[in-house]
Amino acid sequence: MWKGGYHVGLNHAGEDAAFTVKYFLVDDMEHSSQPCVTSQPLGRIVNCNAAFCDLIGYAMEDLFCMVQGLGGLCSPAGYETMVKVLDRLRHRREPWQAEIELLHQKGFKILTECFVLPVMDGSHSLLYQWLITDVSERKQEEERLQSRLEDMQAVLQVVSDTYFLLDIQSGTVLDWKIDPADHLLVPVRELQGMKLKDCLPPRVVDRMRWTFKQATRTGISASFEYVHDDLEGERFYEVSLTPCEDRMVVVFRDVSRQKRVRKRLEYLSMYDVLTGLNNRTYFENEVKWYESMPYAPASIIICDIDGLKMVNDTLGHEAGDALLCKAAAVLRNSLRQGDVVARIGGDEFAILLPTSDTAVVEGICRRIREGVDRENRDNPELYLGISLGYAISDDIYASLEDVFRDADKSMYRDKIAHKGTTRRYIVRGLMQTLAAKKLVTVDHIERLKQLVTKLALAMGLDEVSIGQLELLAEFHDIGKVGIASDILMKAGSQLTSEEFREVQRHCHIGRDIARSVPELASIADWILQHHEWWNGQGYPLGLKGEEIPLECRILAVADVYDIMTHEQCYRKAFSSQEAVKELRKGSGTQFDPQVLAQFIQLLPELVEKPNQEP
Known part of the structure; x- marks a missing residue:
């Protein structure tokens, strides 16, 4: 329980949120030597790196279970500061920096400088990213310099940063140590008796002159930052000046790494990593800004990707991500x-769209639709469908939230209007994908349609059932789009048990696809059941005998015959006689004996007149 009105409730979804942020910042956080923490708005820790655990003395799992979160790691003074920081972030989602006193697990205090940045995870939940710098040693160094001037040179020699000890009256250099990495910062090596202003770039001297006067006047440390260009690019420095009686300590600290991390975090807080577009936080900030300005008319267009879940479920999330990137580009x-x-x-x-009337908005919607059509012509295997809706406000005092809601309703009406069309195009694209991978061929589908049609007529099926059976012949293997091609190209005997279980999934995938398309919904269950065996040893349901739909039993015989009598990537074609011999072996086990007998009886006619219409 937090004081000041804050309450931390355990939210198991936080682990997923932390994983998303961790995924984005894996280079900046897990491998960073700087302590980093990700927290929920009320302070509960959802992610941290090893550097933070080393700093605070707790195991990572203990930090995740700590109900008080970051607040439980603070001293009383640090806790008050933490509450103020969280309260400020709650009202203003912008980066903030503060000094907060933490408590080590063993009880001693750690003075830290915290830079906190609001970020959004993959599910668009608000999190705070904390970059923490232990400044305890630096503060202790400054205090020792104040109290023990005689030991100043010895102490400063231990500090890793570049530093200079100046006479506060004349500004001449009394002592110094230069980090080897800063060789382009200060070109002069023999500095004894020189003035520091003669050894630094002019733009640094200008900043330092004012800061020097400020530190001398107030008697406390003052600092500034500047950027130095060298052969390796930009380097960022924090320069602090601390007066110590009649001396001035000038420390140059390279903060380039921290700057890059902050820049990355600021990017992630405002941009969508996948598409490179702005994210929801940025959009909401822009809406608030435009509401405060006299822009009219103002318009909002809402766009929704059609069938994204279907693509993710069938082709995988990589294909879904590619579809999102295509939409973003359009x-x-x-x-x-x-x-x-x-x-x-x-x-x-x-x-x-600021200052945009109806003509402008409709023109942009038209360009979006033309861009979608062009993309689908160029890349038909991954169909892109976008539902659009827009709303316009002519009143400069109108709420853009109302405009947003109206646009969202308009988009939803557009989605309902062509929902079925989009799914049909997606299915067509999936079939083209199968054909491109040579997992199905148009010739095989046409031959199979003819075989099942003649066999169905001979067994007395009506025209409606025959029409559905032809659809089954065309789409029964559509679920293979969700299975890796290298597995599907293997012969059955070459599959491992794990690979065979993966192949079996295509029945469920195909059933789910068919259910989403009105024209195929009637054969969805048949697609699921088309690999069942007469003796119950098939998959995925283990049906047997007449529990298996007759249409599936007809397809099973015709499909196996056509596959055997045509060359495959893993074997040569069988002759018709060899194929019949193999089919007979499966009578009563894999195949319905009656259906198989009828097929063999019709086979001479089917082989002699394969292209004749029934």
């Missing part, structure tokens, strides 16, 4: 300079 290329586009949800994008 949107980005359709806008004017100054328009704001952001990914605000998993499959949802928002566009803010």
Whole structure:
């Protein structure tokens, strides 16, 4: 329980949130020597690195279970500061820096400098990223310098940063130590008796002159930052000046690493890593800013990717990510300079158009649709469908939140209007993907349709059932789009048990795809059951005998015959006689004996007249 009105409740979803932030910042956090912590808004720790555990003395699992979170790691004074920081972040989501006193697990105090930045995880939950620097030693060094001037040179020699000890009246250098990495910062090596201003770049001298006067006047430390360009690029320095009686200690600290981490964190707090677009936080900030300005008319377009879940479930999340990136590129290329586009949800994008009337908005919507059509012509295997909706406000005092809601409703109506069309195009793209991978061929599908049609007629099925059976022949293997090609290209005897279980998944995947498309919904269960065996040894349900739909029993015989009599990547084609011999071996086990007998009886006609219409 936190004081001051804060309460930390255990939220098991926090582990997923922490994993997402950890995924984004793996280079900056896990491998960083600087202590880093990710917390929920009320302070509960959801992620940290080993450097933080070393600093505070707790095991990582103990920190995650600590109900008081960061507050439980603070001294009484540090706790008050922590509450103020969290309260400020709650009202203003912007980076903030403060000195906070922490308590080591053994009880001693650690004075830290904390830079905290609001970030969003993959599920768009707000988290705080803390970059923590232990300044205890630095503070102790400064205190010792104040109280023990005679030991100053010895103490400063231990400090790793570049430092200079100056006479406070004349500004001449009395002692110094230069970090070897700073060889381009101070080109002069013999500094005894020189003035520091003669050894530094002019722009540094200008900043230091004012800071020197401030520290001398107030008697306390003063600092500034500046950027130094060298052969390796930009290097960032923090320069602190601390008066000690008649001396001035000047310390140059290279903070380039911290700057890069902060820049990365600031980017992540405002941008979507996958698409490179702005994220929801940025969009909401822009909306608030535009509401405070006299922009009218103002418009918002809401875009939603159609069928993204279906693509993720069938082709995998890599394909879904590729679809999101395609959508982002289309949107980005359709806008004017100054328009704001952001990914605000998993499959949802928002566009803010200042000073835009109906003609402008409809023109942008038209360019988006043209961009989608062009993308689908160029890359038909991964169909992109975007539902659009927009709303316009002519009133400069109107709430853009209301405009957003109206645009979202408009988008939803558009999605409902062409929901089935999008899924049909996605299925068509999936079949093209199978064909491109040579997992199915148009010739095989056409031959299979003819075989099952003639066999179904001979067994007395009506026209409706025959029509559905032809659909089954065409789409029964569509679920293979969700299985790795290298596994599917193997012969059954070459599959490991794990690979065979993976192959079996294509029945469930195909069933789920068919259920999502009205035209295929009637054969969805047949797609699931088309690998069942007459003796119950098939998959995935273990049905047997007449529990298996007749259509599936017909397809099983025709499909195996056509595959055997045509060359595969792992074997040569069988003759018709050899294929029949193999089929007979499966009578009563894999195949319905009656269906197989009918098929063999019709086979001479099927082989002699394969292209004749029934």
